[in-house]
Amino acid sequence: MERYLGRYAPYCFAILRIVAGLMFALHGSQKLFGWPGEGPPSGAAVVILAGIIELGCGVLIAVGLYASWAAFLASGEMAVAYFWKHLPGGFWPSENRGELAVLYCFLWLFIAAHGPGVWSVEGKRDHAAL
Numbered sequence: 001m002e003r004y005l006g007r008y009a010p011y012c013f014a015i016l017r018i019v020a021g022l023m024f025a026l027h028g029s030q031k032l033f034g035w036p037g038e039g040p041p042s043g044a045a046v047v048i049l050a051g052i053i054e055l056g057c058g059v060l061i062a063v064g065l066y067a068s069w070a071a072f073l074a075s076g077e078m079a080v081a082y083f084w085k086h087l088p089g090g091f092w093p094s095e096n097r098g099e100l101a102v103l104y105c106f107l108w109l110f111i112a113a114h115g116p117g118v119w120s121v122e123g124k125r126d127h128a129a130l
Contacts, residue, residue: 014064014119020107021062024074028055053077061111064120068112075108 005012026036031051034040041047053073060070078101086098093099116122 010118013114013117016107017064017067017111017116018062018119020104021058021060023058024104025055025058025062028052028058031055050077050081057108061108061116064116064122067116067120067122071108072112075105075112078102078105078108 003009028051029035030037031041031047032055041051054077057070057074057077061067061074082093082098082101082105086093086096086101089096089098093102
């Protein structure tokens with residue numbers, strides 16, 4: 001069966017990369033600055049480190065600069081978050097509230113392997129070198 005939207009796949013992937021990167025960056029800004037959301041950040045060292053990784057990697061992934069490296073680091077952070085914080089609450093992600101960590105982990109792993117694709121700083125840089 002021919003994919004109806006197949007010719008748009010690179011652009012759909014770029015939209016996925018940009019939106020997911022921005023959402024991840026928002027998780028980091030919430031941990032670091034309390035925005036968006038309510039209340040001040042916790043100030044715990046591990047939360048600050050997670051916020052730095054999420055904000056920094058999220059922005060890099062969204063703009064497509066060093067996206068494979070940033071996505072690989074973010075994937076590892078999400079794996080650690082799942083096994084450290086969620087798994088003790090039960091085996092299944094639906095019972096331990098770890099669905100988002102698992103989803104981000106594998107999304108970032110895919111982007112690390114795939115690369116940033118179109119509409120990325122790396123794509124513009126590679127195209128300019130030709």
